[in-house]
Amino acid sequence: MRLLYLHQHYSAPEGATATRSHALAHALIRRGHSVTLACGRYEGAVTGLEGGFRHGRREGASEGLRLVEFDIPCGNAQGFAARGAAFGRYAARAARLALAGEWDLVIASSTPLTVALPALLARRLRGTPFLFEIRDPWPELPRAMGGVPGWALAGMEHLANAACRRAAAVVALSEGMAQTALNRGAAPEQVHVVPNGCDLDLFGPHIPAWRPVEAAPWEMLAVYAGAHGRANGLEQVLDAAALLMARGEHRIRLLLVGEGSEKPRLQAEATARGLHNVSFMPPLGKRRLASLLAGAQCGIHCLAPVAAFAEWTAPNKLMDYLAAGLPVVSNLPGQGERLLASQGPMGPCGMATPPGDATALADALAWMAANPSQRLAMGHAARDQAVRRWDRRLLARHFVAVAEAAARPSPLPSLVAA
Incomplete structure (x- = not known):
């Protein structure tokens, strides 16, 4: 199958941020699928791509994974407006990519929630099924944290409802997150829990130890x-x-x-x-x-x-x-x-x-x-x-099985009714 994996905050293990999408993409590749992963420039992330951006993007291949990186900086230190703009720009660029290829499945990994926009658009205009992955439930968490304008929360409500109801499958990282998808109308048989896992090769007692100079031997x-x-x-x-x-x-x-x-x-x-x-x-x-x-x-x-x-x-x-x-x-x-x-x-x-x-x-x-x-x-x-x-390799097999089932042809609801 030809899969488009949308994760704005992707990083390879050389980076300092989460590597879940890297591991899952390579699990899909090992199953024989062709995977294109599209990301932005997330603070602390490392894609492994080198050279300058041309027309706002650069691309290359790494161990069978085709990477498309958009020149869209984003990070925790940015304010609400700057991050919102980065989310919107990524969604627009990813939508063009989603509509340009013959994809068997789009995987949209949130956050940010706006990653669901290109997946929904590809489903409506091309009939491409999508898998919606909930890493953080929005707008539930932003609402609980406070500081987000009401209009933004209202927009998130509509988008989260659409993503959960129209996805061929929903993958949540916890039972609590899965419940938010069910509350939004996702069919129970389409909701799956695939938690974060442990990279047992990268981390462990077999790794040579290092301590910074600030840490005294007795501390x-x-x-x-x-x-x-x-x-x-x-x-x-x-x-x-x-x-x-x-x-x-x-x-x-x-x-x-x-x-x-x-x-x-x-x-x-x-x-x-x-x-x-x-x-x-x-x-x-x-x-x-x-x-x-x-x-x-x-x-x-x-x-x-x-x-x-x-x-x-x-x-x-x-x-x-x-x-x-x-x-x-x-x-x-x-x-x-x-x-x-x-x-x-x-x-x-x-x-x-x-x-x-x-x-x-x-x-x-x-x-x-x-x-x-x-x-x-x-x-x-x-x-x-x-x-x-929590062996990530075992959890990845579950994710791959869910993705493969989501990509199988099935009758779509009327686009008018949807």
Whole structure:
């Protein structure tokens, strides 16, 4: 089959952002399908394409994957208007690509939600079926976070409804996200849960360890690796660091790796508060990050205290920690808490603290530092759970099966009724 995979924020493993679409695209290629993946220029992402852009795009091939990269910058640090413009420009360029080829299936991976526009257009004008992938439910999450104009939320409502109802298949990263698709009218038999998975080759105890110079040999290195945006609530980590210093706890080094709109403020605050136990690093490519996690003793998973995050998020960083064999301290309730507390053959693989509770976060980190043998056991349990439940290769097979079924010819509803 000829497949068009639309993911504005695509990155190869050399980049610092999520590589789910890279893994799934190559799983489709291994099944014998021809895959073209179209993306923009996302902050921290690396496509592997070189050379300048011509007429706003460049393209090439990588291990059988045809990549089309549009010259459309986008990143967490951009404001609402700039990001919205980038989303719209990508949707317009991707729509021309979707209508120009004879595709058997279009895969539209959200966010942003606007990626559904070219898929819907190709379905209406060319009869091309599409698979709609929900990585983050919009407008549910933007509404919960606040700060998004009402007109934008209303537009998202209509677009999300159309995408869920007209897709040949919907893939969600969690049961909670799948429920949002059902609530919007998606047929139950067309909704599938394919969670984020672990790259067991890229991350793990077999990777050579590396520690930054800021981390003393006697310090427990606790790493947060991800976006530094409003949704991540990293001020809680700074508050926990201040509590640890006030207690005279000198065994812990907190390392925040990444980029985002809140990072300058967080750095300035850490300096102003004299938080000598906190360090910052720029985003790291996945391979370099794998070495850092191999040299760390704990992973930190942090989100702002927003109730909607409990079942509507599927953080990629959490899978990286598990694959690396790191015990995790998290403040995410719901599915994240259940995952860490999972009583597999080797017991729990981390500790969950209440959202927004910096004292509980500090207590959990202090316990990790004071109990190295139990911490190590949790790390072994994390890797064990990664292998048994979250192997990305097994999850990719499920995704491929869903995509192949979605592309099979089937009678379409009347375009007028649709």
